[in-house]
Amino acid sequence: xxxxxxxxxxxxxxxxxxxxxxxxxxxxxxxxxxxxxxxxxxxxxxxxxxxxxxxxxxxxxxxxxxxxxxxxxxxxxxxxxxxxxxxxxxxxxxxxxxxxxxxxxxxxxxxxxxxxxxxxxxxxxxxxxxxxxxxxxxxxxxxxxxxxxxxxxxxxxxxxxxxxxxxxxxxxxxxxxxxxxxxxxxxxxxxxxxxxxxxxxxxxxxxxxxxxxxxxxxxxxxxxxxxxxxxxxxxxxxxxxxxxxxxxxx
Amino acid sequence: xxxxxxxxxxxxxxxxxxxxxxxxxxxxxxxxxxxxxxxxxxxxxxxxxxxxxxxxxxxxxxxxxxxxxxxxxxxxxxxxxxxxxxxxxxxxxxxxxxxxxxxxxxxxxxxxxxxxxxxxxxxxxxxxxxxxxxxxxxxxxxxxxxxxxxxxxxxxxxxxxxxxxxxxxxxxxxxxxxxxxxxxxxxxxxxxxxxxxxxxxxxxxxxxxxxxxxxxxxxxxxxxxxxxxxxxxxxxxxxxxxxxxxxxxxxxxxxxxxxxxxxxxxxxxxxxxxxxxxxxxxxxxxxxxxxxxxxxxxxxxxxxxxxxx
Ligand SMILES: Cc1cc2nc3c(=O)[nH]c(=O)nc-3n(C[C@H](O)[C@H](O)[C@H](O)COP(=O)(O)OP(=O)(O)OC[C@H]3O[C@@H](n4cnc5c(N)ncnc54)[C@H](O)[C@@H]3O)c2cc1C
Ligand SMILES: Nc1ncnc2c1ncn2[C@@H]1O[C@H](COP(=O)(O)O)[C@@H](O)[C@H]1O
Numbered sequence: 001x002x003x004x005x006x007x008x009x010x011x012x013x014x015x016x017x018x019x020x021x022x023x024x025x026x027x028x029x030x031x032x033x034x035x036x037x038x039x040x041x042x043x044x045x046x047x048x049x050x051x052x053x054x055x056x057x058x059x060x061x062x063x064x065x066x067x068x069x070x071x072x073x074x075x076x077x078x079x080x081x082x083x084x085x086x087x088x089x090x091x092x093x094x095x096x097x098x099x100x101x102x103x104x105x106x107x108x109x110x111x112x113x114x115x116x117x118x119x120x121x122x123x124x125x126x127x128x129x130x131x132x133x134x135x136x137x138x139x140x141x142x143x144x145x146x147x148x149x150x151x152x153x154x155x156x157x158x159x160x161x162x163x164x165x166x167x168x169x170x171x172x173x174x175x176x177x178x179x180x181x182x183x184x185x186x187x188x189x190x191x192x193x194x195x196x197x198x199x200x201x202x203x204x205x206x207x208x209x210x211x212x213x214x215x216x217x218x219x220x221x222x223x224x225x226x227x228x229x230x231x232x233x234x235x236x237x238x239x240x241x242x243x244x245x246x247x248x249x250x
Numbered sequence: 251x252x253x254x255x256x257x258x259x260x261x262x263x264x265x266x267x268x269x270x271x272x273x274x275x276x277x278x279x280x281x282x283x284x285x286x287x288x289x290x291x292x293x294x295x296x297x298x299x300x301x302x303x304x305x306x307x308x309x310x311x312x313x314x315x316x317x318x319x320x321x322x323x324x325x326x327x328x329x330x331x332x333x334x335x336x337x338x339x340x341x342x343x344x345x346x347x348x349x350x351x352x353x354x355x356x357x358x359x360x361x362x363x364x365x366x367x368x369x370x371x372x373x374x375x376x377x378x379x380x381x382x383x384x385x386x387x388x389x390x391x392x393x394x395x396x397x398x399x400x401x402x403x404x405x406x407x408x409x410x411x412x413x414x415x416x417x418x419x420x421x422x423x424x425x426x427x428x429x430x431x432x433x434x435x436x437x438x439x440x441x442x443x444x445x446x447x448x449x450x451x452x453x454x455x456x457x458x459x460x461x462x463x464x465x466x467x468x469x470x471x472x473x474x475x476x477x478x479x480x481x482x483x484x485x486x487x488x489x490x491x492x493x494x495x496x497x498x499x500x501x502x503x504x505x506x507x508x509x510x511x512x513x514x515x516x517x518x519x520x521x522x523x524x525x526x527x528x529x530x531x532x533x534x535x536x537x538x539x540x541x542x543x544x545x546x547x548x549x550x551x552x553x554x555x556x557x558x559x
Contacts, residue, residue, distance in 0.1 A: 016513055017378050026382055037494075048361035061441065094350065095359045120497060121375050124362050126350035129320065133354035138321050138426035141347050144488065154429065158440075158488045159343040160497070165429040166319065172425075178478060179488060218372065219385040226520065229541040231532075235554045238526065238544055246524045246541065248446075248503040249470060249559075 001056045001148070003046045004110035006101055006210045007075050008037040009068040010121040026220060035071040038116025040078075041176040044183040045146060046114050047079035057081050059108060063100050065089050069199065077186035077193035083199040086207065094122075096204065096211040098130035103207040105135055110171060112153065117142050117175040128175035138168040145180040251280025251370060254331050255304075256339035256348070259286060259294035261316070264301070264466040266443045267340035269404035270341050272303050274397040276405070277367040281305050284412070285330060287323050289316030295414055303405050304412040318344050322477020324351035325421040331355065334392065340366050341396035341498075360394040361386060365401040379494040380517040398502035399442060400521060432479070434489050438464075438473045441490065445509025446472030447501045449492055449519070452479035453529065453548055460486055462552045463507060469559045475499060475519075477509045481521035493518035508548050530551070 009018055012032040020027045035043075043060065050056040060075035063086040071104045072083035086100050105113065118125040130183040132139035140146070140155030144163065149152040153168045158177045168174075186194070205212045230240045253275045258265040268284070275282045282303055287297050287310040298307045308330060314322045327348065331337040337352065339345035341363045353360035353480065365383070366374040372387045373395065441447065448463045448470070460474065467474045475492040492499055494517035504522035508529065509515060516539055519525070527540035530547050537543040544551060 011378070013514070015380055019382060026378065038468055039500050093359045095354060095357075098354060120494065123347050123494065124350075124380070126353070126360055126362060127338075129347065129350035130354035130360075132320065133324060133351045135488075136423075136425075138423070139347075139351070141320075142343060157343075159431075160489060161433040162431065162487060163433075164317075164431040166317075167427040167429050169425045177488075179482065214388060214404060215361060216387045216389070217384050218387055220377075220382050221385075223376065223380055223383050223520070226525075226541075228523070229543060231535070231537070231543045231545060235544070235551050235558060238542055239555070239558060241274045241542055242503070242524070242526070246503075248524050 001049070001053060001112065002108065002110045003049060003056060003058050004108060004113045005042050005046050005058060005060050005075060005080060006113070006115045007043060007060055007062045007071050008036040008119050009033055009062060009064045009071045009115070010036045010119055013037055013120055015125045019222060023219050023221055033067070035074050036116050036119050038176050040183045041180050042114040042116055043078050043080060044181045045176060048181065049148060050079060059084060059110070061086065061101065061104055063088055063092060063097050071122065072199055073194050074186065076197045077191045078184065082197055085199060085201045087201055087203050088211070092211050093213060093215060094126035094130055095214065096209060097127050098134055099209045100204055100207060101131050103209060104155055108130050112170060113173045115173065115175045117177055123149065128173050132173050137171050137173050140166055140168055141172045141175045142177040143174050144177050146174055146180065203224040251278060251338065252334045253278060253280050253282045253336040253338060254329060254334040255282055255284050255396050256337065256345065257284050257286045257294065257298060258340050258342055258344055259288060259291065261288040261291040262293035264294050264297045265441065266404060267399045269301065269407060270399035270402045271338050271340045272301065272398045272405045273402040274364065274367060275336070278336055278370055280335065283308055285327065286310070287326055288313040289313045297407070299412045299414060300408055300410050301405060301412070302410040304410050307412045307414045308417050309414055310417040310419065314420055314422040316512050318348065319426050319428060320348045320351050321423035321426045322421050323348050324355060324445070327352045328355035329419060330417065331392065331410065336393045336395065338395050338397055340399050342524060345396045348395050348502055349394060356392055356394065358390040358392050358394045361388060362396050363398045365398045376420050379513045380520065381513065397557055398498060400498050434487060437468055439471070441473045441475055442499055444473035445501050446470045446503045447475050447499050448472055448505045448507065449475035449477065449509060450480055450507050451477035451509030452483060454485055455487045462556070465556050466552060469556065477515050506536050507552060509536055510534050511539060
C-alpha cells in the first residue's frame with residue numbers, strides 16, 4: 001500500500017500571534033514554526049499502518065517555502081520513507097494546495113491520503129475535502145479511528161452529535177482529528193537517518209497549477225478586547241454579582 | 251443576489267444552526283432559497299416552509315442523501331448552486347465536511363467560518379485560533395461560505411410561507427457508505443445554542459465528577475462542555491469539546507471549571523457575554539478572560555453553588 005501524507009509548516013501552537021503594526025498581515029517575525037499538529041497525527045497514523053504492513057510506502061508532501069523541508073524531515077524522522085517539497089514562496093489557498101496535491105496523486109497513485117482536518121494558522125478545514133472533489137475519491141474527515149482492510153477504509157468520524165462511522169473504497173482521503181492517535185517523538189538515530197532519505201523538490205509551475213489567489217485579505221486586526229474582570233471572594237459574592245450586576249441568573 | 255442556504259437537519263426536523271445561517275444570508279441581501287437534502291425528510295421540509303425569510307424550499311429526498319455523505323451531497327449542491335451568487339451552510343461538522351467539496355467542484359475558493367458580512371463579497375473571519383480577525387474579499391463568481399452560527403442571531407422559525415419544490419436529481423457516488431453512528435442523547439439544550447454553558451477541564455479529575463457540572467447545568471438550564479484535556483482523558487465524549495478545533499459557543503453565561511485557559515480553548519468561548527472561571531491556581535490564564543474569577547478548589551465551591559442555587 002502507498003500512503004501519501006500532506007504536512008504543513010505552521011506557527012507553533014504555543015505562539016500567540018499578533019497583527020503587524022500596519023494591519024496588513026500577521027507578524028511572523030522570529031516566530032517558532034512547527035509541523036501542523038493535525039498533520040503530525042496524520043504522519044503517526046501512516047507509520048502505524050506501515051508497522052502492520054511493512055510493504056507500505058509513506059510519502060510526505062508539503063507545499064511551502066524552502067524551510068518547509070524541516071517539516072518534511074520531521075515526518076521522515078517519524079517514519080515516512082521519502083518527501084516531496086512543492087516549493088512556493090507565497091501562501092497558497094486551500095484550492096491551490098488541493099490542486100498541487102491532486103497533481104502528486106496523479107504521479108504517485110497512492111491508495112490512501114492522510115491529512116490534517118485543519119491547519120491551525122488559517123483554520124480553513126478545507127483542503128482534504130477539496131482534494132476529494134478534484135480526485136473523485138471518497139473522504140473520511142475528522143477521523144478518530146481508521147481501519148484499513150480488504151481494499152476498504154473504515155473511518156470513525158468526530159461529528160457534532162457524537163461519532164459516525166463510514167466505509168470508503170480505496171483510494172480514499174482521511175483527515176485526522178485529535179483523538180486518532182498520540183504522535184511519538186522522533187528518536188535521535190531516526191532524526192539522523194531522516195537526513196539521508198530522499199527529498200525531491202518541485203513547484204506549482206512545474207506541476208502546471210494556476211495558483212492565482214481568489215480571496216484577498218484586505219485587513220487583519222486583533223479581536224475585540226474584553227474589559228478586565230474581577231476576582232470574587234466566595235460563592236456568595238459570585239452569586240450576588242451574577243444576579244445583581246451581570247443579571248445572567250435570577 | 252440569489253442565495254442558496256444549505257439546511258442542517260436530521261430528516262425529521264430542522265436544526266437551529268440553519269436559522270442563524272439564514273440571518274447571515276439576509277445580511278448579504280437577496281432572494282434566499284433553502285436546500286434540504288435527506289431521506290424521508292418531509293418533516294424537516296415542512297418546518298422549513300414556516301421559517302421566515304425563505305422564498306423556496308428545495309427538497310432532494312432520496313436514500314442517497316440520508317446520511318449526508320459528502321460524496322453524494324456535494325455534487326447535488328454544486329449542480330443546484332451553480333446558478334446562485336452565494337452558497338451558505340452553517341460551520342457545523344456537516345457543513346465543514348461538505349462545503350469545501352462543493353467549492354472545489356465549482357472551482358471556487360470557499361471561505362470558512364465567517365463571523366460578519368461586510369458586503370456581498372467581503373467577510374470577516376477569525377484565524378489563528380481567533381487571535382486575528384481577517385477581512386477577506388472573494389473574487390470568485392460564486393461565493394461559497396460556511397457561517398459561524400454564534401456570530402449571527404436566529405431568524406424566526408415561524409411566520410414564513412415558502413413554497414416547496416422537489417428536486418429529482420440523484421447523485422450516488424457509490425464509493426462511500428454509512429456504517430453506523432453513536433449519537434449523544436441529552437435532555438439538556440444543545441451546546442452551541444445554550445444560554446448557559448458550564449465546561450469542565452482536566453481539573454475535574456474523573457468522568458464521575460462531571461455529575462457536579464451536570465447538576466449545575468440543570469439548575470441553570472444550561473449545557474455541559476469540556477476542554478480538550480477532559481475529552482482526551484476520557485472523562486467526556488468528543489462532542490463536548492469547546493475550542494478552536496471543537497465547538498464554538500457564545501452563551502450569556504459561560505462557567506469554566508478546572509480549565510487553565512489555553513488559547514485553543516479560549517478560541518471557542520471568548521465571545522460569551524459573561525465568563526466565570528473557577529480555578530485553584532490564581533495564575534491560570536483563564537482569569538485574564540473572566541469577568542468573575544473565583545480562586546478556589548472546585549470540589550469545595552461547585553457543591554456549594556449547587557446547594558445555594
Ligand atoms: C492542535 C490543537 C488543538 C487544540 N484544540 C483544543 C480545543 O478545541 N479545545 C480545548 O479546550 N483545547 C484544545 N487544545 C488543547 C489546549 O492547548 C490545552 O492543552 C487544553 O485546553 C488544556 O485543558 P485544561 O485547561 O482542561 O487542562 P490544564 O491545562 O491541565 O488545566 C487544568 C486546570 O485545572 C485546574 N485545577 C486542577 N484541579 C483543580 C481543582 N480541584 N479545583 C480548581 N481548579 C483545579 C488547574 O489549576 C489548571 O489550571 C488543542 C491543542 C492543540 C495542539
Ligand atoms: N501548504 C500545505 N502543504 C501540505 N499540506 C497542506 C498544506 N496546506 C494544507 N495542507 C493539508 O490540508 C490539511 C487541512 O488544511 P486546511 O484546509 O488549510 O485547514 C492540513 O492539515 C494538511 O494536511
